[in-house]
Amino acid sequence: MKIDRLISIILLLLERKKVSAKELSETFEVSLRTIYRDIDTINMSGIPIISTSGVNGGFQIMDNYKVDKKVFSASDIVTLLRGLESVSAVTNREDIINTLVKVRSLIPSEHTNDIELKSNQILIDLQPWRGNPKLQTFLNNINEALEKQQLITFDYFDRNGKTSSRKIEPYKLMLKAHSWYIQGFCLEKQDFRLFKLSRMSSLQILNESYTLRELPPIISEFTDMMDKKQVTVKLLIHTSARDKVIDYCGSENIFPYGEDYFIALLPFIDDDSGYNLILSFGDKCQCIEPIHVRDELIRRIHNLAKLYD
Incomplete structure (x- = not known):
């Protein structure tokens, strides 16, 4: 008796309301006797399957069991639905639809409205408001290469401005x-x-x-970034930019300063990304300290101004 056939029968019964013994026999190309033996085995494993006779008879998993803790609770299904919707940006839409249908098949009819309502209470949209129009195509292509375990090539423009051609074995897509x-x-x-x-x-x-290799647990680029000496910069922020700054330092690090300003304590890494972040606040933000960060900002602002002289 093959375990993969038993698992397939369980998934089929979860997905469908009722399946006849004959249909199962034809689907898995085994005898009716084998199907009945498989059903008994599944029942003994703790998954309650009931059978009905007649023209519309067949096997089905008890409805109440579909949201029982032995399989998935209602909360589990809500989490699965939210997660599946959130990865729609990196997965073929047809794949998402098929998977969502399978997950929703776990829901008994009397719980459908409640679970659908709860699953829609949180929206995780990974699509950018604007940006590189080729990003979605790259995500789809890389996802396909990951599934088929195929090499990819591309031209790459690194952080130092150097361009190179790369050929890699893709292993993991990451959003950071x-x-x-x-x-x-x-x-x-x-x-x-x-x-x-x-x-x-x-x-x-x-x-x-x-051939798959053992994936290293530490991503060097992120680790190198965090290993750099991080300092806290003190910023004078106009009230109009307060909400934007909160995204980076949290409300607990912002303090009132007069009627129209706030003092913000911002975690800062001394590199281009750090300076570009502060400059992105425009004339609504002034760095007060440390002095070396303030001086470097002044130098960069002067260089920028020269471009428009």
Whole structure:
């Protein structure tokens, strides 16, 4: 008796209201006697299957059991529905629809409205408001390469402005700080690397497969970023920019200063991304300390102003 057939029967019964013994026999190409034996085995495992006779008879899993803790609770199903909707940005829409149908088949009719209502109370939309129009295509292509375990190639523009052609074994798509990354084994460097999708161009899936390697637990690019010396900068913020600054330092690090300003204590890493963040607040933000950060901001502002002289 094959375990994969038993699992397939369970999934089919979860997905369908009722399935006849004959249909199961034809689907799995086994005898009716084997199907009855499989049903007995599934029953003994603790999943209650009932049978009805007659023209419209067949096997079905008890409705109440479909949301019992032995399979999935109502809360579990709500979490699954929310999660599936949130990954629609990186998965083929047809795949999402098929999976959602299967998950919703776990819901007895008397719980449908309640679970659907709760699953729609939280929306996790990973799609950017605006940005690189090729991002969605890259996500779909990389997701396909991951599923088929195929190599990908692309041109890459790194943080230092250097362009190179890369050929990698893709391993993991990651969303970090509003940006998408692919972790993969670079065949040129013979090591795992992290690539930002917005810096890619000319991405192609190759008709070449690869053998999976052991994925390292630490992503070096993120680790290097966090290992840099982090300081706290003191900013004078106009009230009109308060909500934007809260996203980066939290309301507990913002204090009133007069009628129209606030003092904000912002975690800061001394690199381009840190300075660009402060400059993105425009004339609604002034760095008070430390002095070396303030001086570097002044230098960058002067250089920017020269471009428009």
